[in-house]
Amino acid sequence: MRSRRVSFAEPPLEEVKFSDFSRHNIHFSFLRLDKIHSELGGNKYYKLKQNINHILTLGRPTVVSFGGAYSNHLRALAAAGRIYSFKTIGFVRGEIVRPLNPILKFCEENGMELKEISRENYRLKSSINFVRKLRSELGEYYLLPEGGSNLNALKGCAEIPRLIPNETEYNLRYITLACGTGLTLSGIVIGATQLERTQAIGFSALKAPGYLNREVEGYLSSISEEFCSNSLIPWRVEDEYHCGGYAKKTPKLIEFIERFTQETSVPIEPTYTGKMLYGLSQLLDDGVVESSTQVVAIHTGGVYLN
Ligand SMILES: *Cc1c(COP(=O)(O)O)cnc(C)c1O
Numbered sequence: 001m002r003s004r005r006v007s008f009a010e011p012p013l014e015e016v017k018f019s020d021f022s023r024h025n026i027h028f029s030f031l032r033l034d035k036i037h038s039e040l041g042g043n044k045y046y047k048l049k050q051n052i053n054h055i056l057t058l059g060r061p062t063v064v065s066f067g068g069a070y071s072n073h074l075r076a077l078a079a080a081g082r083i084y085s086f087k088t089i090g091f092v093r094g095e096i097v098r099p100l101n102p103i104l105k106f107c108e109e110n111g112m113e114l115k116e117i118s119r120e121n122y123r124l125k126s127s128i129n130f131v132r133k134l135r136s137e138l139g140e141y142y143l144l145p146e147g148g149s150n151l152n153a154l155k156g157c158a159e160i161p162r163l164i165p166n167e168t169e170y171n172l173r174y175i176t177l178a179c180g181t182g183l184t185l186s187g188i189v190i191g192a193t194q195l196e197r198t199q200a201i202g203f204s205a206l207k208a209p210g211y212l213n214r215e216v217e218g219y220l221s222s223i224s225e226e227f228c229s230n231s232l233i234p235w236r237v238e239d240e241y242h243c244g245g246y247a248k249k250t251p252k253l254i255e256f257i258e259r260f261t262q263e264t265s266v267p268i269e270p271t272y273t274g275k276m277l278y279g280l281s282q283l284l285d286d287g288v289v290e291s292s293t294q295v296v297a298i299h300t301g302g303v304y305l306n
Helices: 043-057 072-084 102-109 119-123 128-138 151-157 183-191 211-222 251-264 273-285
Strands: 013-015 027-032 062-067 088-093 113-117 141-143 173-179 198-204 235-238 294-299
Touching: 043 072, 043 141, 043 151, 043 183, 062 072, 062 128, 072 088, 072 102, 088 102, 088 119, 102 113, 128 141, 151 183, 151 211, 173 183, 173 273, 183 198, 183 211, 183 235, 198 211, 198 273, 211 235, 251 273, 273 294
Parallel strands: 027 294, 062 088, 062 141, 088 113, 173 198, 173 294, 198 235
Antiparallel strands: 013 027
16 A cells, blocks of 8 residues: 655644733734644644654554544544554543544544553553553554653654744743643643743643643653753643533633634634633733733644534
């Protein structure tokens, strides 16, 4: 099988006017990673990019990964497998319900073999015994952790800040983005050392206070001086804008997203980017994010389900 020719778009940095932000005199722009590719776009493009290169140099082994039933990571991996002609196996946490939801349906249509993994085993998925069992069943394979969050992904995400100009005319510039595993935020922090007067704020999509701060610290301390010699930009994770938990919604969040989309015509989904912008508007109202500054928000992509 030959790879289809595939082209990826350079993600634009778009200035966007939204009254909640302009009220605080914020210069707001959106880095539209969602425009890179319809199936392999968003932050998942950067998380998979160097992994894909590695998979191709290894001669296209079967790629095994893990995720929940609505995993954007499995979806992107399935698309990558189809585009670059390698086999993918996705272990789905819990039961696989048929008919499949749109994410898993997409995965299967793109050639991913779906396997169930119980919640208990899911927790043990990186244990020696589980990995040994997989090896004996599958032979050689390339393992991507949940969310695709490994060192190659970190290196890929460290490329994202290159899309932002080094200079800013403002006293302070914030980079804001939604977080699931915290890997994309970590990569951005690593890659942003050349950006002037800039700090990063991640917004947790999960109800797990303190968890992502620890995860990001872990990722940052896992990298060697090889690609991080300068001091890192300041960063933090806001834990209070999960709206009830992962993939949960509140009427206020929905109202906010509708208003944002109406005013700006930029589509955002409620699981990640919607919550991030909602949290940002609250932090502005509370004076935690300073007014008269610059905000570069990362549009990490995502899937629109209703
Ligand atoms: C996966 C995903 C995230 C979270 O990325 P992490 O690197 O796991 O923090 C954010 N936004 C969207 C749209 C995603 O699909």
